[in-house]
Amino acid sequence: MMVMTAEQAVTWVEKTNALIQSNKEYLTELDQAIGDGDHGLNMSRGFQEAEAKVSSSEYETVGGVFKDTATVLMSKIGGASGPLYGTAFLKMSMFLRDKPSVTQADFAEAVEEALNGMKQRGKAEQGEKTMIDVWHPVADFLKNGQNVNAGKLVEVAEQAMEGTKDTVATKGRAAYLQDRSKGHIDPGSTSSFYLFQALADVWEEGE
C-alpha cells in the first residue's frame, strides 16, 4: 500500500517535466504526423512552468501541489492538451482537498475523477485515439487495488499508448485525417504515458 506525500507530488511533477523536456522533439514529431505539430512545444512550455512553480513553493498537501499544477497548466499550455491536463490536476486536487495523507485508494479515486473530468471536457470516450485511451486503463488498474506496483503501472500505460497506433481517430485534430490517422501513435497518449512513467518512478523511489 502506497501513500503519497506533498513532497512526492512535487517530485512527480518534476519527473514528468524531465521526461517531457527530453522527449519534446519526439512529441512534436508525433503531432506532426497526425496533428499540428505543437504538442511537444505545448507540453514543454506547460510543465516547465509547473515545475518552476511547485519546486519553489511550500506545500502541506498533495491537493495543494495539484491545484497549483492545474492552474499553471491551464494558463500556460492552451490547445487541446492544456484544458485536459489542467482539468485532470484540478479534479484530483478537488477530490484530495486538504487531505493530510493520501492513500492508494484516495489516489485511485482521484485519478478516476480526473478521467471523468477530462471525458466531459473533451467529450471523448475510450477508443477515440486520445489521451483518454491511456487514462482509462490506468484508472481501472489503480482502482483494482491489489498488485498495484510501479512496473505494472508503466506496463499498462505503455500498452495503452501503443494501442492508439492501430485506431482511427474520431476526436482531436487527428480525426480530420480519418483513415490516414491510422498507423501513428497519439501524441497526447504519449505525454500521458510519460506522466505515469514519472509516477512509477516516484513510487519506486518511495519503496
Added chain:
Amino acid sequence: MMVMTAEQAVTWVEKTNALIQSNKEYLTELDQAIGDGDHGLNMSRGFQEAEAKVSSSEYETVGGVFKDTATVLMSKIGGASGPLYGTAFLKMSMFLRDKPSVTQADFAEAVEEALNGMKQRGKAEQGEKTMIDVWHPVADFLKNGQNVNAGKLVEVAEQAMEGTKDTVATKGRAAYLQDRSKGHIDPGSTSSFYLFQALADVWEEGE
C-alpha cells in the same frame, strides 16, 4: 555590294525569330544571372508576333517591313528591350522610307540611325554592357563599306557580344549588381547578335 529587297527584309525577321525561339531559354538564363530573367520570354513574344505580321503581309519596300516590325516589337515586348528594338526598326524604316531598293550604303546608314535612336532612348553609350555594345561595332563595320561580308559580320557581332562578359554594367538592370555583373554576357547583346547572325544568313542566301 549587297542590296536588300522587301522579301529579304521579311526573311531577316523570320530568321531572327527562329534563332530567338530556339535560344529562348538561353536568353532567359543570361537574364537570370544579371537581370530579371525575362529576356527570352520578351524577345520570343515580340519576334513571334513580328514574324507572324510580316510573313502574312505584302510589302513593296524594306521600309514597310521595318515599320510593321517596329510597331509589333514596340507593342508586344515591353521592358527595356521593347522600346530599344522598336526604336531600332522604326529609325531604319524612317530612314529608308519608300526607297524601292536598298543599297549597302543605305543599309549602313539606316543601322547608324538605329544606333543613334537607341542610344538616345536608352541614354546609354558604348561600354555600358548593353545591346549598344553590339550595335556600335556592327554599325561601324557596315559603314566601313569594303570587305563587308556575312562571315565578317557574324564575327564582329559575336566578338562584341563576348566582350560584354568582362565589363561592369552601368545601364540596365545589371547595373544594380555593380561588380557582381562582371563575368556574365549581356542578354540584350546576345539577342542583338542573333539579329545580325540572321542578317548574315540572309546575305549568304542572296549571294
Added chain:
Amino acid sequence: MKKVINNPEDVVREMLEGMTLAYPEQVRNLEDTTVLVRKDAPVAGKVAIVSGGGSGHEPAHAGYIGRGMLDAAVAGEMFTSPTPDQVIEAIRAVDSGQGVFLVIKNYTGDVMNFEMAREMAEAEGISVEQVVVNDDVAVEDSSFTTGRRGIAGTVFVHKIAGAKAAAGGSLKEVKEAAEKVVANTRSMGVALSPCTIPGAGKPNFQLEDDEMEVGIGIHGEPGTKREKIAPADDIAEELLQKVLEDSVDFDKSEVAVMVNGLGATPESELFIVNRYIHSKLREKSINVTHTFVGEYMTSLEMAGFSITLMKVDEEIKQLLDAEAVAPAFHR
C-alpha cells in the same frame, strides 16, 4: 527553416508589440496578456465581439479589431488555442454590460479553452453567448467526431456578427445572425507547400515538386488527400465541387465569395482562381454579390488557398455592406 524572427518563444509577444505599434489609434494591448482590444473598449451600449485562436493566421484575428467587427482578439501560441485566463481578460475588458459574443473556430482546443473562459465569465455575472464556426467541408460532419473545422469562413462571421452588434443588435440577435452565417458558409482549401511552426523547426509534411495536399486546414497539418498538381482551373473546380455538394443548397442562390491565400501564394494566382469561380458560378446561375480576394486567414508561410461560399439573404447582404474599419478589413 528560414524565418524573420528572434527567439521562437518570443514570436507571439513581439508580433503583438509590433501590431500595437502599427495601429496605436485602433488597438491596445491589455497589459501582461496576449489580448488586443479596440482602443475605445468597452463600447457603451454595444454587444462586444471576441474572437481569437492560435497565432500564425495573421491578419486573423487582431487585424479584424475595429468599428463594425471585433472588440477583442485573443492570441494563443503558434497554432495553439489561447488559454482561458487570456480569454476571460478579453471578455472582462470589452463587456459594456450588453454581453459578450464569442466567435470560436471548431477545434477541440479552441472550444474547450473558450468555453472554460465563458464559464468563468458567467460566474462573474457577464452574459456570454458563442458560435462555433465549422465551414471546412474537407472533413465530414458527424456527431460522433470532432466534426468540420473552422477556417476562412470565420472572417464572414466576424463581419456579420460585428455589423449586427454595431447596429445595436442584442446578444441574442447577434448570435442568430452569426448562426445564420455558420449555417450558410462552406469552405475548402489546398496546399502547394507546407509551413513550419517557429518552435518546431521543420514542417509537418513534405510535398514533391508535382504534388499538392487537398483538404488542408490552417494549422500546417496534412490534408485529406494528396494529388498531382493541376492547372488552376482544375484545382478550383475540385474545391468548388466539394463546397457546392456539401449540405448547403446553393442552387440559384446569391453568394459572397472569398478566395483566401494561405500565406505564400501570390495575389495574382488568387485572382486567377477568382476568375474561374465567378465564371463557373455564373454558368450555374449562382449570383455573386460580394467578392473577397486576399489573405484573410493564413497558415504562416504555406502556399495554397481556400475558397469560401456564403449564401446570403437581404439581412446578410446589408450587414456585409455595413461599415467596418479594421486594419485588415475595410468597408
Added chain:
Amino acid sequence: MKKVINNPEDVVREMLEGMTLAYPEQVRNLEDTTVLVRKDAPVAGKVAIVSGGGSGHEPAHAGYIGRGMLDAAVAGEMFTSPTPDQVIEAIRAVDSGQGVFLVIKNYTGDVMNFEMAREMAEAEGISVEQVVVNDDVAVEDSSFTTGRRGIAGTVFVHKIAGAKAAAGGSLKEVKEAAEKVVANTRSMGVALSPCTIPGAGKPNFQLEDDEMEVGIGIHGEPGTKREKIAPADDIAEELLQKVLEDSVDFDKSEVAVMVNGLGATPESELFIVNRYIHSKLREKSINVTHTFVGEYMTSLEMAGFSITLMKVDEEIKQLLDAEAVAPAFHR
C-alpha cells in the same frame, strides 16, 4: 515551380479578369488592353494619376485604383514594363482635361515605355507630367548609371499624388507633391527565398538554408550581397542603417514607416520587424507618425521584406491622412 496558374502566357490576362470580377464597382478593364481604370473615369475636374509596371507586384498597381489614389494602372507581363500603346490607352481614358500624372518606377524599361507614351499623348494635346520613383538605397545613386530603383516607396507616391489630385491640386502641384515624396523616401529589402516567373520555370538564384540575399529588388533579381541569415532584429538593423545613412537627413524628423512583405513572409514576421524599427527610431528621437505593415509591393512568392522611411512634413501628413478608397489601400 509550383503555381496556381493555367498557361503561363495567360497569367496576366486571367489575373486582370479575376480582379475586374472581384471589384466590379471600383474598376473596369479597358477592352483589349491590360489597363484597369476607375469605374467612374475620367473624373471631371481632377488631375488623373496613372501608374503601372510589370505584373507580379500585386496588389501593385491595380489594387491602388480608387478615390484618392490612382485613376488607372497599366499591367505589363510578369516583371516586364507595359508597352507604350497600353500606357497611352490609360492616359486617354482617364484624362478629364486637367492633365495626367505618371508615377514611374526607375527601371530603364518602365522609364522608356512610359516616356514614349507620354510623347504620344502630348502629341495628341494631353498635358502629361511624371515622377520617377527611386527609393531603393541598395543601389548607389549616380548620374552615370541607371541609379536607384523604385520599390515599395512607390505606394507612398501613389497615396500623396492621389490625395493632392483629389484635393483639387493642379498638374504642377501634384508633381511637386510627388517629387517631395520621392526626395524624402528611402527603402531597402532583403530576400530569404527567390521567386519564379511563370514562363521562366525556375528562379533567378538559389539560396542555401542559412543564407539571405541583401539589397534585393522586386523582380526576383539577385541582390547586392549574400549573407548568413540572422535574427530579425539584426536584419532589420542592417536595412534601417542603410536607409538612415543615405542622402535623406532623417535626424529628429517625423517619418512614415512601411514594412512591406515581398510575398511569402508571414505577417507576424513583418510585425516583429516593425517592433524593432519603432523601438530603434524612438531611441534616435525619430518620431513615427504613420505605420504601414503588409504586402504593398510584392515580388511574386518571394520570402523577405523591405522597409521604407518617408520623412513627412505637415502637408505630407495631411495628404497621408486624406481619404483613400482602393481595394488594397483604405484610409
